[in-house]
Amino acid sequence: MKTLNKILLISLSLFIFSCDDILEEDITNDIVQVISPTKDAVVESNVVNFKWNSLKGADKYRVQVYEYDQVLILDSLTTKTNLTLPLAAGSYIWRVRAENYAYQSTYSFPSNFSTNIPDDLTNQQVILLTPDSDKYLNFTNITLNWEQLDNATSYSVRVVNTVTGQEVYPQTDLTDTYLTLDLPELADGNYEWRVKAKNAETETRQYAAKRFNVDTTAPNQPKNSLPADNATQTVNTAASFTWTIASDIGNIKSPISYVVEIATDIDFTSNLQTLNSNTTTLSYTFATAGTYFWRVRAVDVAGNIGTNSTGFKITVN
Numbered sequence: 001m002k003t004l005n006k007i008l009l010i011s012l013s014l015f016i017f018s019c020d021d022i023l024e025e026d027i028t029n030d031i032v033q034v035i036s037p038t039k040d041a042v043v044e045s046n047v048v049n050f051k052w053n054s055l056k057g058a059d060k061y062r063v064q065v066y067e068y069d070q071v072l073i074l075d076s077l078t079t080k081t082n083l084t085l086p087l088a089a090g091s092y093i094w095r096v097r098a099e100n101y102a103y104q105s106t107y108s109f110p111s112n113f114s115t116n117i118p119d120d121l122t123n124q125q126v127i128l129l130t131p132d133s134d135k136y137l138n139f140t141n142i143t144l145n146w147e148q149l150d151n152a153t154s155y156s157v158r159v160v161n162t163v164t165g166q167e168v169y170p171q172t173d174l175t176d177t178y179l180t181l182d183l184p185e186l187a188d189g190n191y192e193w194r195v196k197a198k199n200a201e202t203e204t205r206q207y208a209a210k211r212f213n214v215d216t217t218a219p220n221q222p223k224n225s226l227p228a229d230n231a232t233q234t235v236n237t238a239a240s241f242t243w244t245i246a247s248d249i250g251n252i253k254s255p256i257s258y259v260v261e262i263a264t265d266i267d268f269t270s271n272l273q274t275l276n277s278n279t280t281t282l283s284y285t286f287a288t289a290g291t292y293f294w295r296v297r298a299v300d301v302a303g304n305i306g307t308n309s310t311g312f313k314i315t316v317n
Contacts, residue, residue: 027055027058030106034051035051040113046088047084049082051081057100058105061081063075092112093113128145128208136302151199152198153200161191162192169183222280225243227239232317240282241282260277261308262294289317292313
């Protein structure tokens with residue numbers, strides 16, 4: 001009876017696992033029809049609107065854009081049937097395919113197109129460089145960089161707190177393509193920086209925008225759990241290190257990773273190993289018997305470094 005039950009469970013699992021394949025429509029031999037830009041099109045803007053027809057059975061679409069020398073500059077997955085991308089003046093190739101859980105269609109035939117930047121800036125957009133979207137920073141003298149827009153003579157920059165809506169930094173008539181924010185009082189938070197280009201006759205209709213996070217708060221101090229202080233471990237046997245840390249209460253909660261140090265002295269002047277972990281657990285095997293000490297500290301992606309935990313002693317036999 002037990003054997004029969006096992007067989008039934010395995011059969012049911014296989015059936016459930018394959019249900020998605022059964023229900024998904026096979027689109028392997030289908031091709032997405034491209035709408036724009038079409039072959040040899042010339043886009044009179046540095047903003048290109050890619051469009052294609054929907055395909056029955058598709059859940060999403062993969063769009064690839066190449067420079068004319070075959071350098072891939074975009075590989076994006078979207079559920080929409082359009083995508084907008086700012087591009088500098090030049091020649092490009094693009095293609096698109098449909099995807100669902102189980103299948104992928106054939107890519108559309110590659111379409112080459114070019115962009116030309118006219119004097120009229122209305123339908124163009126400034127291409128923002130750094131900081132990258134949703135970047136975490138632990139300083140406030142942030143340098144904003146963007147590409148020179150052909151036929152633009154000046155730029156306007158705005159920095160806005162996305163939570164309060166407060167404009168914390170306005171600047172107009174900039175002729176450079178960078179700006180360093182010297183805002184020592186800038187509070188931790190999420191900010192959006194926006195840039196608009198102008199010339200004597202026209203200006204871009206919209207601000208180009210990206211967001212960044214300011215997080216100057218160090219992570220909390222972890223607390224060692226296992227191996228406990230004065231614990232005994234067996235040589236050449238994997239030891240499981242675990243620790244706890246209080247929840248971040250700052251305005252911006254940067255993702256945290258951990259640095260675990262294992263040393264032969266309580267002052268950690270003779271570190272044996274420095275290990276990294278993205279979770280609050282780590283496995284390590286001692287190859288030599290002896291007395292060791294371990295501690296851990298938290299580091300966030302903004303660059304803030306927390307305080308080391310109290311060192312625990314381990315005896316390895």
